[in-house]
Amino acid sequence: MNTNFKYAFISLTGILIFCFLANISLGSVSIPFKTVFESLLGITDNYIIQNYRLPKAFTAVLVGSGLGISGLLMQTLFRNPLAGPYVLGISSGASLGVALIILGAGIFGGVFATLLVSKWSVIIAASLGSFLVLSAVLIVSSKVRDTMAILIIGLMFGSITAAVVSVLSYFSSAEQLQQYIFWGFGSLGNLSWYELGIFFCVYCVGMILTIFSIKALNSLLLGENYAKSLGLNIKQSRLIIIIATSLLAGTITAFAGPIAFIGLAIPHMARQVFTTSNHKVLLPAVFLFGAIIMLICDSIAQLPTSDYTLPINAITSLIGAPVVIWLLVRKRKMLF
Amino acid sequence: MKSAQHIMLKTENLNIGYASKKAETVVASNINMALQKGHLIGLVGANGIGKSTLLRTLTSVQSKLSGAVFLKDKNLETYSNADLARTMSLVLTEKIASKNLSVYELVALGRQPYTNWVGNLSDNDLEVINRAITQTNIETLKDKKCFELSDGQLQKALIARALAQNTDLIILDEPTTHLDMYHKAYILKLLQKLVKETNKTILFSSHEIDLAIQLCDTMVVMTKDSVITDAPCNLISKGVFETLFPKDLIAFDNLSGSFRVKK
Structure with missing residues (x-):
């Protein structure tokens, strides 16, 4: 690896550590860096840090890096710089699951409803929803050879689920709608250590599959026919890449809600800074960028020293969109 | 005449085209050819005659209708993706x-x-x-x-x-399209140099018939009725190039080895 890359990686890691600490320190109650250090090293106990700030910061790292990497996978697989982790219907599937639980409760009513609307049921519904929509996309795509067709099929499934969600919304009470909309804002701060542990396990499986796909991803940069002529088993690699994406983006949506823009924007930032498409370099770069940007977005969303918290989903878009525009105007090209 | 060890790529009664559930569209049938190792081979033919289909079949991008393809004396179908990648490389359009x-x-x-x-x-x-x-x-x-x-x-x-x-074999699909006259010659000349230097077999399809005649060791000429493989000078003396195109606009000039517009 060339030395410029090394320096870039070292400085990015430094920035990540700083953002991580700053994220813990900032919030409705500001905690001095000294206390943050002492608490992290186990010298003093700080209730807020250990039970709120630290799990939230870890969640931000997992969410940012996971979404960035699934975006990278989708952009390479679909040869499309606009692809993100949600093009396969992952987010719409999760929304459908959550909508059925929250909004459907009013329609089905009774004891059923009170049983269902708990935090875990929302998480399970979101996972099941994205899993089902993705399975449908996968089954259909096994009959289709063209990768572009899979992209369109994913979008179509997205439209179908969106339509079901709007029908459900129409029959729901204002209270339920509000609850659904709040889920749609996204949230990093709701996870206990136990939930974070489960999240982390699934995240690791997705990451391992991704790491084993590095070579396949690099061949796919030439297009599918060239990749095949280089000895790649296209169908198998495509399946592994899609499974990795759905594990990463699916669990993230389940635990943190649909978080916009990170998946699309982060891979482009990494490509512009490292000026390469080699996934061996891009993968760690996207990990670092994703984690850093997510930590920054979360710190802003907390509106330091105030009692208000902004929807994280709005912040990621407010920061992500201008960054992409700025990169494009500067380089005049969107490459992948 | 040519012993088996010297053959890189061979087809036996190969039929190529597209098969769907309902019907078979045959693009070209009964192709028999044997391409020698260490040769520069040009594949020529009119538009739509099936050059690309033939190359796609030979590179196993698309499946054949019937017949067999042998790569280095081994049936193409028995190659794994990985083995094929070490035997044949591609330059696609x-x-x-x-x-x-x-x-x-x-x-x-x-x-x-x-x-x-x-x-x-x-x-x-x-x-x-x-x-x-x-x-x-x-x-x-x-x-x-x-x-x-x-x-x-x-x-x-x-x-x-x-x-x-x-790889021992390199197959190029129309490597000279979109290039100016100088670069067309440059690329084909480069292929000729590579064949000489590395003793690889290079097969390419092209519309540059006159350049191919000057540079190739062997040419494969696809016409509606047949696929003929021979050295360019033999193909000229057999008058094969005259059968390539309809005769109303251009004619093949045996002396210069190129096509001339009819006046």
Whole structure:
């Protein structure tokens, strides 16, 4: 690896550590860096840090890096710089699951409803929803050879689920709608250590599959026919890449809600800074960028020293969109 | 006449075309040809005659209708993806998906059939890559991105990538399209040089019949009724090129070995 890359990686890691600490320190109650250090090293106990700030910061790292990497996978697989982790219907599937639980409760009513609307049921519904929509996309795509067709099929499934969600919304009470909309804002701060542990396990499986796909991803940069002529088993690699994406983006949506823009924007930032498409370099770069940007977005969303918290989903878009525009105007090209 | 060891690629009663559930569309039938090792072979024929279908079948991008293809005396169907990648490399007409690759990265991807699970390059890989870059005269382009290249430069880089794959056979689908007259000659001349230097077998399809006649060891001529394989001078004396096109506009001139517009 060339030395410029090394320096870039070292400085990015430094920035990540700083953002991580700053994220813990900032919030409705500001905690001095000294206390943050002492608490992290186990010298003093700080209730807020250990039970709120630290799990939230870890969640931000997992969410940012996971979404960035699934975006990278989708952009390479679909040869499309606009692809993100949600093009396969992952987010719409999760929304459908959550909508059925929250909004459907009013329609089905009774004891059923009170049983269902708990935090875990929302998480399970979101996972099941994205899993089902993705399975449908996968089954259909096994009959289709063209990768572009899979992209369109994913979008179509997205439209179908969106339509079901709007029908459900129409029959729901204002209270339920509000609850659904709040889920749609996204949230990093709701996870206990136990939930974070489960999240982390699934995240690791997705990451391992991704790491084993590095070579396949690099061949796919030439297009599918060239990749095949280089000895790649296209169908198998495509399946592994899609499974990795759905594990990463699916669990993230389940635990943190649909978080916009990170998946699309982060891979482009990494490509512009490292000026390469080699996934061996891009993968760690996207990990670092994703984690850093997510930590920054979360710190802003907390509106330091105030009692208000902004929807994280709005912040990621407010920061992500201008960054992409700025990169494009500067380089005049969107490459992948 | 030609012993089996000297044959790189052979077809037996090959029928090519497209099959769907309802019907079979035969593009060309009963193709028998044997292509010799260490030759530069040009495949020519009119538009729509089935050159691309033939190349797609020979490279197992598309399946044949019937008959057999033998690559180095082994049935093409018995090759695994990985074995095929070490025996045959391609230069296709389709654009490469990512133009953000540097020329060096592009050529290095040719080593994929030989690298480990994460694609690390060994010293030997680096040597082969550098040799491929030297052989195609693209040393100065090494660090450029593919989107910065002209069509001719990109074609050279793609040929270097195929060379880096270190296969006995290289197949190119219309490597001279979109190039000016100089670069058409340049690319075909480069292929001829590579055949001589490396003793690889190179098969390419092209519409540059007059250039192919001057440079190829063997030519495969596809017409509506037949597929004929022979040395260019024999093909001229047999009058095969006259049968290539309808006779109302152009005629083949045996002396110059090229087509002339009828006055």
